[in-house]
Amino acid sequence: xxxxxxxxxxxxxxxxxxxxxxxxxxxxxxxxxxxxxxxxxxxxxxxxxxxxxxxxxxxxxxxxxxxxxxxxxxxxxxxxxxxxxxxxxxxxxxxxxxxxxxxxxxxxxxxxxxxxxxxxxxxxxxxxxxxxxxxxxxxxxxxxxxxxxxxxxxxxxxxxxxxxxxxxxxxxxxxxxxxxxxxxxxxxxxxxxxxxxxxxxxxxxxxxxxxxxxxxxxxxxxxxxxxxxxxxxxxxxxxxxxxxxxxxxxxxxxxxxxxxxxxxxxxxxxxxxxxxxxxxxxxxxxxxxxxxxxxxxxxxxxxxxxxxxxxxxxxxxxxxxxxxxxxxxxxxxxxxxxxxxxxxxxxxxxxxxxxxxxxxxxxxxxxxxxxxxxxxxxxxxxxxxxxxxxxxxxxxxxxxxxxxxxxxxxxxxxxxxxxxxxxxxxxxxxxxxxxxxxxxxxxxxxxxxxxxxxxxxxxxxxx
Amino acid sequence: xxxxxxxxxxxxxxxxxxxxxxxxxxxxxxxxxxxxxxxxxxxxxxxxxxxxxxxxxxxxxxxxxxxxxxxxxxxxxxxxxxxxxxxxxxxxxxxxxxxxxxxxxxxxxxxxxxxxx
Numbered sequence: 001x002x003x004x005x006x007x008x009x010x011x012x013x014x015x016x017x018x019x020x021x022x023x024x025x026x027x028x029x030x031x032x033x034x035x036x037x038x039x040x041x042x043x044x045x046x047x048x049x050x051x052x053x054x055x056x057x058x059x060x061x062x063x064x065x066x067x068x069x070x071x072x073x074x075x076x077x078x079x080x081x082x083x084x085x086x087x088x089x090x091x092x093x094x095x096x097x098x099x100x101x102x103x104x105x106x107x108x109x110x111x112x113x114x115x116x117x118x119x120x121x122x123x124x125x126x127x128x129x130x131x132x133x134x135x136x137x138x139x140x141x142x143x144x145x146x147x148x149x150x151x152x153x154x155x156x157x158x159x160x161x162x163x164x165x166x167x168x169x170x171x172x173x174x175x176x177x178x179x180x181x182x183x184x185x186x187x188x189x190x191x192x193x194x195x196x197x198x199x200x201x202x203x204x205x206x207x208x209x210x211x212x213x214x215x216x217x218x219x220x221x222x223x224x225x226x227x228x229x230x231x232x233x234x235x236x237x238x239x240x241x242x243x244x245x246x247x248x249x250x251x252x253x254x255x256x257x258x259x260x261x262x263x264x265x266x267x268x269x270x271x272x273x274x275x276x277x278x279x280x281x282x283x284x285x286x287x288x289x290x291x292x293x294x295x296x297x298x299x300x301x302x303x304x305x306x307x308x309x310x311x312x313x314x315x316x317x318x319x320x321x322x323x324x325x326x327x328x329x330x331x332x333x334x335x336x337x338x339x340x341x342x343x344x345x346x347x348x349x350x351x352x353x354x355x356x357x358x359x360x361x362x363x364x365x366x367x368x369x370x371x372x373x374x375x376x377x378x379x380x381x382x383x384x385x386x387x388x389x390x391x392x393x394x395x396x397x398x399x400x401x402x403x404x405x406x407x408x409x410x411x412x413x414x415x416x417x418x419x420x421x422x423x424x425x426x427x428x429x430x431x432x433x434x435x436x437x438x439x440x441x442x443x444x445x446x447x448x449x450x451x452x453x454x455x456x457x458x459x460x461x462x463x
Numbered sequence: 464x465x466x467x468x469x470x471x472x473x474x475x476x477x478x479x480x481x482x483x484x485x486x487x488x489x490x491x492x493x494x495x496x497x498x499x500x501x502x503x504x505x506x507x508x509x510x511x512x513x514x515x516x517x518x519x520x521x522x523x524x525x526x527x528x529x530x531x532x533x534x535x536x537x538x539x540x541x542x543x544x545x546x547x548x549x550x551x552x553x554x555x556x557x558x559x560x561x562x563x564x565x566x567x568x569x570x571x572x573x574x575x576x577x578x579x580x
Contacts, residue, residue: 006524016532017516020493020542024512027494027539051513059517065524 007066017060021053055415071420075427083431089400090432093393097436100389102443104382109448111375121266122205123313124361128164128320130157130310130327132358136172139306142339142346146331146355148172148306151282151295154197156334157310163323164312166203170196170269171285171294172309174276182248182255189237193227193252194268194276195285201228201262203313204269209234211245211260218259219281226281227256231264233277251278252288269311271362282308304338311360324357331355397429478510478518480561483546483554486528492541493519519544527553 006013025046032042050056061067083090121127131147139148149157149169158167171194180188198219206213209231218226229244238244248257256278267275286293294307314323331353341347411421473481485496497515500508522528527550533543546554 016542017520019540021512021516023492023539023541024494024497024516049511051511056513056516059513060520063517063520063524 003065006064007069010066010070013064017057021056025050025053071423072427075424076431078424079428079431082428086400089396093396093432094436094439096389096393097433098439098443100386101437101440102447104379104386105440105444106447106451107375107378107382109444110451111379125359126313126316127204127360128312128314128323129358129360130312130355132356135306140304142335142349142353143306144352144354146306146353147309149308149310150304150306151308152304152338153306153331153334154308154310157327157330160330161312161323161327163314163318163326165315166199167310167312168197168200168203168269169282169308169310170194170200171282172270172307174272174274176274177252179278180250182250188250191233191237191251191277192274193278193280195282195288196279198281198283200269200279203311204266205313206263206266208260209263210242211258213260213262214279214281219283221283223281223283225254225256225284225287226259227251228260228262228279229258230262230267230275230277230279232267232275234261235264237277251280253290254284254288256280256284269360270309320357324355327355327357328353401425473508476557477561478514479522480554480557481508482515482518482522483527483550483557486544487546487551487554490531490533490543490545492535492543494541496544522550526550 028046028049029039029042032045033039037045058067061070129147130149131145133145133147135143135148151169154167154169158164158169161167174192174194176190177193178188179191179193180186196214198214198216201208201213202215208228211228213228214226217223227249229238234240234244244258245260246257248255250256262279268279280288282295285295294305314320332350335341335350335353341350408421412418481500482496485491485499491499493512493515496519497510497512500510519528523530523544526547528544529547530542530544532540535541
């Protein structure tokens with residue numbers, strides 16, 4: 001019989017064991033009786049010879065090799081029974097653990113998502129951002145510390161810096177625009193759109209979930225206007241409708257054909273509560289914004305206004321310091337040609353214009369700088385709460401231990417081995433810990449969602 | 464009457480050997496094993512149930528013995544043990560090594576007596 005079947009057929013084996021020992025005792029009694037002893041005398045004698053029948057059984061069970069499993073099961077069952085009896089203690093302990101673990105986990109989940117996680121893209125370590133500020137939207141004139149770029153400045157740096165395998169630019173200030181399917185009689189959907197350079201998805205090394213992603217050819221004047229939809233919008237706002245790929249949509253006032261769905265988990269290159277749902281090539285921007293175009297010079301704006309963030313993928317082994325120096329030379333040269341300083345002060349200013357290169361594995365981390373301090377504080381507080389929870393629980397356990405000491409003495413007096421008593425107490429703790437941990441998981445899930453909703457009330461889509 | 468519990472007085476592993484030997488003759492139940500050990504050893508070896516049954520179960524788990532429930536001559540159901548092929552091989556090697564050891568111990572004790580004389 002294998003170890004498993006011995007464990008499995010435990011009840012049968014237990015019965016057999018009882019019957020076997022009973023048989024031995026009965027035979028011995030009748031043998032003694034035939035020698036002239038009375039029934040009572042014979043029984044007494046056998047009991048002396050044989051020793052405690054329960055001890056013998058326990059020895060036999062030990063020989064079976066499955067005793068530790070059986071006694072563990074017994075311990076767990078017994079622990080659950082006693083905990084149910086003292087349900088006040090059990091509930092307090094499990095809730096304390098659950099809240100402590102759950103709270104800390106929820107906060108850590110948030111911190112992980114905001115501060116520690118890389119973008120879900122290929123090789124995030126080689127992504128470098130030009131600029132470390134979160135100047136947003138549309139800027140004119142000298143910025144001092146550059147993080148927002150005009151399209152001509154971006155192309156100039158892109159074309160003159162071969163150290164970047166790819167250099168992509170994307171709109172910094174995002175808003176909701178109404179999106180409607182051409183020809184369909186459905187309500188329009190308020191979605192977040194973002195204009196990006198044609199190599200946006202290639203820079204991040206992404207593959208489409210469906211259809212295709214944007215290409216350089218899409219990002220040229222006269223090309224058919226196309227857009228890529230985020231997996232989230234496709235799934236949640238359009239019910240994973242497969243007919244979307246290839247359909248025409250009116251986005252931001254212009255007609256675009258949706259050519260593909262971005263991979264799940266990709267929320268754009270910026271960490272923001274409201275990630276973009278649609279990506280369109282920069283070349284199509286004038287068609288959408290018409291007179292308000294950021295790309296083309298018009299009545300309201302010049303074409304050297306900065307409205308793009310830039311992230312590039314550097315070749316492995318590139319010296320970041322040298323690259324930074326080079327990019328800064330390019331910046332000043334470009335400014336000298338395209339935005340020449342008119343006065344002596346402006347000339348001095350020009351020399352101070354600066355681009356810092358920073359790792360962008362986590363994307364453009366606007367949320368990081370905004371919330372970092374608060375989140376750290378929150379983490380410290382929850383860690384303290386967990387500590388207090390543990391102290392509380394230890395206290396409770398201690399009180400319980402003191403109350404149980406007479407119980408334990410009785411058990412030892414009845415012949416329970418010390419190891420078994422200790423194991424039993426430990427099992428009880430483990431049962432509490434496991435249940436508390438499970439409660440913690442549930443609390444963590446709920447709390448994380450709640451925290452995100454509460455911290456970013458503008459976010460409509462919480463994952 | 465000397466009570467020989469195998470833990471103290473029977474050398475380690477000897478009880479297993481004796482049980483295998485008894486079972487090798489014919490399938491037999493636990494009570495009979497104890498009786499026979501006592502009879503054959505002329506009351507010197509008395510195995511209490513507390514040692515016999517754990518030993519039987521251990522041997523069964525090691526695959527040296529097998530057991531079935533059968534009726535005895537008195538009409539009661541009892542668990543009969545019999546030797547497996549593996550048990551037979553084990554018995555042979557153990558018997559040989561026990562004999563060698565006993566002989567060696569005997570030689571040494573004899574020589575020691577001669578030395579004293």
